[in-house]
Amino acid sequence: MAETSFQELKKERKKVGISNTLMLFIVLVIMIAFFGITSQIKFDQQFFFSILNLIPMLSNISYIGIIACILTMLLITGEIDFSIGGNIGLTSCLAALLLSKGINGGLVVLICLAAGILMGVFNGFIVTRLGVNSIIATIGTMSIWRGIGYTLSNGESMLAFNPVIDYLGRGTIFRYIPFPIVLFIIVIIITYIIMNRSKIGRRIYAIGVNPMASYLSGTNVKGIKFLLFIFCGAAASLGGLILTSLSAVGMPQHGQGLELTVVSAVILGGTALSGGKGQILGTLAGVLILSVLYNGLTMLNIMYFYIQIIRGIVLILVVATYEIRQSRALRRV
Amino acid sequence: MNNLEAKNSKGKNVFKRVFGIFTQTKTPTPSLIILYIIMAVIFAVSNDNFLTIVNFKGIFNNFAVYGIMAAGITIVMIAGGFDLSIGSIAGLAGIVSAVLLMKEGAVPTPVVVILALVMGGLLGLINGLIITKVGINPIITTLGTLATIRGICYFWAKLNPRIYNDFIENLGRKFLGNVIPYTTIYIVVIFVILSLILKFTRFGRDIYTIGGNENLARLAGIKVDRIKIITYIISGLFAAFAGLVLISQLGSGRPEYGDGAELEVLTIVVLGGVAVGGGKGNFLGVFIALLIIGSISNGMVMMDVPVYLRMVVKGALLVFAISLDAIRNRRRLQLY
Numbered sequence: 001m002a003e004t005s006f007q008e009l010k011k012e013r014k015k016v017g018i019s020n021t022l023m024l025f026i027v028l029v030i031m032i033a034f035f036g037i038t039s040q041i042k043f044d045q046q047f048f049f050s051i052l053n054l055i056p057m058l059s060n061i062s063y064i065g066i067i068a069c070i071l072t073m074l075l076i077t078g079e080i081d082f083s084i085g086g087n088i089g090l091t092s093c094l095a096a097l098l099l100s101k102g103i104n105g106g107l108v109v110l111i112c113l114a115a116g117i118l119m120g121v122f123n124g125f126i127v128t129r130l131g132v133n134s135i136i137a138t139i140g141t142m143s144i145w146r147g148i149g150y151t152l153s154n155g156e157s158m159l160a161f162n163p164v165i166d167y168l169g170r171g172t173i174f175r176y177i178p179f180p181i182v183l184f185i186i187v188i189i190i191t192y193i194i195m196n197r198s199k200i201g202r203r204i205y206a207i208g209v210n211p212m213a214s215y216l217s218g219t220n221v222k223g224i225k226f227l228l229f230i231f232c233g234a235a236a237s238l239g240g241l242i243l244t245s246l247s248a249v250g251m252p253q254h255g256q257g258l259e260l261t262v263v264s265a266v267i268l269g270g271t272a273l274s275g276g277k278g279q280i281l282g283t284l285a286g287v288l289i290l291s292v293l294y295n296g297l298t299m300l301n302i303m304y305f306y307i308q309i310i311r312g313i314v315l316i317l318v319v320a321t322y323e324i325r326q327s328r329a330l331r332r333v
Numbered sequence: 334m335n336n337l338e339a340k341n342s343k344g345k346n347v348f349k350r351v352f353g354i355f356t357q358t359k360t361p362t363p364s365l366i367i368l369y370i371i372m373a374v375i376f377a378v379s380n381d382n383f384l385t386i387v388n389f390k391g392i393f394n395n396f397a398v399y400g401i402m403a404a405g406i407t408i409v410m411i412a413g414g415f416d417l418s419i420g421s422i423a424g425l426a427g428i429v430s431a432v433l434l435m436k437e438g439a440v441p442t443p444v445v446v447i448l449a450l451v452m453g454g455l456l457g458l459i460n461g462l463i464i465t466k467v468g469i470n471p472i473i474t475t476l477g478t479l480a481t482i483r484g485i486c487y488f489w490a491k492l493n494p495r496i497y498n499d500f501i502e503n504l505g506r507k508f509l510g511n512v513i514p515y516t517t518i519y520i521v522v523i524f525v526i527l528s529l530i531l532k533f534t535r536f537g538r539d540i541y542t543i544g545g546n547e548n549l550a551r552l553a554g555i556k557v558d559r560i561k562i563i564t565y566i567i568s569g570l571f572a573a574f575a576g577l578v579l580i581s582q583l584g585s586g587r588p589e590y591g592d593g594a595e596l597e598v599l600t601i602v603v604l605g606g607v608a609v610g611g612g613k614g615n616f617l618g619v620f621i622a623l624l625i626i627g628s629i630s631n632g633m634v635m636m637d638v639p640v641y642l643r644m645v646v647k648g649a650l651l652v653f654a655i656s657l658d659a660i661r662n663r664r665r666l667q668l669y
Contacts, residue, residue: 137652264476319477
């Protein structure tokens with residue numbers, strides 16, 4: 001009896017069909033094809049698939065993507081980090097300030113990453129040791145970081161020129177592949193392996209589903225969450241350095257509102273805010289979809305506020321699709 | 334019980350006993366009042382002009398918009414929800430009514446006001462329907478509507494409507510007897526009515542029940558979805574009203590009005606002791622938090638704190654307040 005129902009379940013699952021991640025990638029391919037074709041028709045020339053368009057788009061995706069991948073892991077445990085935008089602002093100002101003091105570029109990168117780790121430690125301490133809700137805690141620290149960034153730079157933007165920093169965002173490997181994209185791909189591979197092939201990944205999922213049960217089965221719940229907050233701080237700092245390098249300027253406004261973009265991308269990728277669900281590849285698809293949408297619509301000369309509306313609607317539509325699919329799947333069982 | 338606590342605290346040092354005033358009360362309101370008194374003393378000592386009627390007129394008038402928004406979001410949060418779209422709703426209500434009032438006498442003022450409020454209520458209804466009927470997480474839903482509604486505001490970006498309408502101008506600027514701002518009266522009336530509703534009506538108790546345990550509330554026969562939708566409608570209504578006050582105080586309509594208000598309001602509400610998960614919170618706490626945030630902005634200007642440092646202080650205050658709250662409500666055994 002039990003076995004037959006299990007087999008029925010398997011059949012039913014086949015009927016449900018493709019996974020959410022696959023669905024996202026299909027949407028992405030359709031979108032890319034759409035923008036490619038419309039650009040061809042509208043301008044009689046291929047703008048979308050030109051190197052001039054793709055390289056900057058991918059460079060911009062890279063720093064968002066790096067942060068999004070790490071944030072996915074954090075979101076799966078059921079916590080969130082809104083302070084990434086403020087972190088980017090601080091890091092960017094810190095880097096420019098240190099460079100203007102004539103400090104070696106490599107050292108600046110290390111100091112900035114260390115600052116990111118410190119910020120992560122602060123967030124992690126408040127959330128895991130004091131037991132503060134992570135949404136509110138990180139909204140608070142977000143304005144602290146950004147305020148410190150403004151104080152460091154005195155509200156001005158500072159030029160940031162240095163061979164090491166320049167290479168971080170604008171350097172290329174094999175003449176054509178931009179360095180930040182390589183970083184992004186490395187981060188994807190590492191986080192994918194962690195989440196899908198390692199013990200710690202299974203524990204992260206388990207924490208998100210049921211923290212009490214995972215504590216009772218011997219998982220160091222607080223420790224893992226703490227570690228992920230530190231990762232998140234470091235990733236945001238790395239993103240801030242890449243952004244500083246891309247714009248060659250360190251300013252406190254860098255990353256303003258980025259937290260919402262990153263969180264939207266992660267959620268678009270199928271990660272649940274309540275934790276326990278999510279895929280690194282889904283996040284990759286989410287980041288790509290949001291960026292391609294923005295890039296393509298801008299190329300088609302659609303005004304910024306229409307793009308904002310479309311982004312909001314896409315987010316709600318996709319998440320609604322997840323919910324409906326899930327409730328249908330549950331009803332079948 | 335009291336004896337036991339007294340015995341336990343005997344061995345503790347003075348610092349812990351003083352700190353205990355903040356951490357061992359059930360609601361944060363007493364500690365907020367103490368915090369406010371300390372702050373007021375510091376500001377008053379450092380600047381003679383802090384404790385003057387003129388200054389307090391300014392403080393009260395400045396936090397009016399946030400205060401009205403806070404009323405709505407408090408109700409939503411007590412019921413376990415979340416509403417980030419209030420800033421955008423205020424912006425939309427503001428710019429739409431400003432545009433309608435642009436041509437003098439084309440649309441009667443009451444119609445504009447009612448239209449703005451109905452629009453706010455409708456947007457709240459949309460939020461509520463998506464959250465309860467489709468079942469999307471409230472943070473995501475309102476994040477989406479935040480972007481969408483703000484985008485709609487920019488349809489009127491090219492117009493720059495000024496307000497010449499007497500009624501709207503007086504709405505947020507006049508003083509009763511030259512001392513009490515109209516806006517303070519709105520806030521006090523709204524807060525008193527809402528706290529009476531929360532305390533003495535079945536609807537109010539249901540809101541607390543839903544925030545405390547939604548499943549339990551459902552099993553107890555409370556119409557959870559309907560009540561949640563109503564809370565979002567209330568939030569939208571107040572946001573729209575705040576938008577009207579905003580255009581009244583600023584004297585024009587711009588699409589970016591109310592941008593980022595959600596975070597400010599969230600800070601106030603959380604500082605006031607409304608639990609993020611729902612089920613806890615009262616309006617007295619929110620009102621004192623409003624006073625604290627308003628006075629801090631004001632006092633820091635008087636103390637000549639650099640503008641960028643103010644941001645740090647505000648963030649630090651939020652983190653401090655929420656940490657105290659967390660320590661206070663910490664379970665005896667926090668394992669994970």
